[in-house]
Amino acid sequence: MARAFCRTRVKRKTMLARDMTANGAGALTQNDALAVRGLRKVYQRPAVDGLDLTVRAGEFYALLGPNGAGKTTTLRMVSGLLRPDAGSIAIFGIDALKQPTAAKQITAWVSDEPMIYDKLTPLEYLAFVAGLWSIAPDAGERTARELLRWLELTPNADERCEGFSKGMRQKVALAGALVHDPRLIILDEPLTGLDAHAARLVKDVLLERVRQGCTVIMTTHILEVAERMAERIGVISQGKLIAEGTLDELRGKAGSKVGDTSLEDVFLTLVGSTQRRHDDRVE
């Protein structure tokens, strides 16, 4: 069933790509799903400090960093939830600051704290989301039911979300993010608080989406997840991107031998050295 669902979606994706190329839109021919330049956001201190970040179309990108490094602020700015103080954001070539509605049409956002409507059922929630993204009713309903089946929520499809566990709520939120077939999915700590089974389901859904050509950007503190799932990893500290690349490239930057060191060691080395440099400057 899941395979049939995937085949349908790959076919739709291919058709969409062909249509857009034929129309001369050219968005899918660009390699960058996300291009962030000089992004800056200051609260009492700079949360994001002149960040440059590029994520290629169709890749699974993990954004790592210690608490307060600026990961969530960055992704919230990319999703249109926060206005940056400076810098530019382009999503598949669309200027997200000048054309926010067009950028949002192809983007989905999932946060660590699933915000859904307690008094709606999952199916009603998905109908609402599909409507907001102007998805054709037939296609929306078909996709919604497939997603609910895939995420094992069919038995709860007509129950109000108010009694749902954290994992079930997160799955509903994820279904909401996928029901409008986004080209870029941004997830902030989506696995926090999920049990092993729910976490596996969410990971499978995301990997499947990437296989279909979707781009996924995810922050996580579970380094093993980043290590297993991400094609490229960015490490952010004090609002700046301090390292980026595949796991082997990061190992090289951290001065470790290829295949020798875990991502956890690499991460701690990279973040630790940046912190030390920062402390030295402060002193």
Place this chain on the structure above:
Amino acid sequence: MTAATSPRSVLWLARQEGLISWRDLAYLMTAGGRWRMRSVVIWIVIVIVIMHAIAWGMVGRYAGMTLDAPPRQLVALTGSIGLGYFLMLSQSLEQVTRLFYGRGDLDLLKSSPVSLHKVLGLRVLSVAATTTAMTLFIAAPFIDVLVYRGGLHWLSGYGVAAASGLATTGVALALTAALFDLMGAKRTRLAAQVVAALIGSAFIIAIQVVAITSIGSMSQATFFQSDFAIAHAPPASSWAWIPARAILGDAVALVLVLAIGAALLIAPMLIFAARLGEYALAAATADGAPGAKDNAGPTAIFLGRFRKAGAGSLLRRKEWVLLLRDPWLASQSLMQLLYLIPPAIFLWRSYGNAQGALVVLAPVLTMAAGQLGGGLAWLAVSGEDAPDLIATAPVSERRVILAKIAAVLMAILAVFTPFLIALAGRSLTIAAVVLIGITLAAASSTLIQVWFRSQAKRRYFRRRQTSSRIATFAEAFSSVAWAGATAVAASPSWYAIGPAVIAVLVLFGTWMIRPK
């Protein structure tokens, strides 16, 4: 550390509870802002001065009352005590219910080796103390004015106020326990909140309804002074006058009132003490119960299933469904409409009379629309459950806000349409004026909520006033001004322009100081 204040002792727990209560109070006073204590004190002093001024105007003329007061005055005094008592009981019932359902630190306490019924017992006492303190704070200006102008015998008013605080907490505990036993934990929270709201408004509404049907007036003050009330009042020897006699300085009556107040608190505490922990655990279990099925409910037609609809239409219908499916929120919002019962009865009784009688309804309906509009707008704008979803949807913020304003105004019009139709049957002009008045009042309150929006959980609806006092006052002032304008316009007179200009100025001033 002494034995009495050693960890887990009653005093130690009481100290913790006191600290938490103080922090809650500080939060209520400062709305979570970083106010300096000096600013808070200045505000409290200003409020006290204003309250004394209001009290001077309201009760100053009664200062000469003594124990020999005529029945007319005893009826008025007893009526005022009854009104205050029911309002306090409403507050106490909400606070006692919150003790069992509030998650906060209750999970920590449940999982600790501290006796749960000891903690909850202390919290009931804390509610009694808070209610009593609040009652004394509100009653103090009136008693002070009466003492200043009438004599020291009025000081016993403080005793009656304190006794009322104790009694209402005890009765609230007994009511909550009865609801737990009768309806189960899942329904008790909603039932208690609805009962609390009903109790809070029932006394005023009942008096107004009796006043309309007996003497043809909506004024409680006029009713208490009326021959009808005097004729139907109990005899002078009745127990019903004991609270009034206690306030007037009858020492025996005061002791009796204090004893009854203490007994009404202590008796339910002794009876239900052992079961308080059970209620709290049952409440926690009810919280995790599965949600209701909604595949074919009456509200399903509002949201429907997958069908073609614009974003505005979707957003409007979503707001209505969320409100209709949340009985607590619906009851809290619509409870304000209970106050429309007396005008409705008045309208019905005055239907065949001159138009002058109908003019009285214009400000009542306009004021109600303004207040209801503010509440609904807060729910739609600040109480958005999924702000991230709405903010990341490909719909402009302007379109979202317009859809929410439309949702509120359409709901208001739906509620007031029966009144407008009834008015139109009698006078098309008055109906048109009231339609314009309620639309402007509701739109003004909605705009104020949009300007002062601040993300919050819907369950904090009752505390929405604390997030922005400016918005609360602006909402009240604009509603009053529009109500005045509607009343004058319905009379009819061009002088309505005066209050209308004031309403516009209130809106303009509020817009100028809105958070940017």
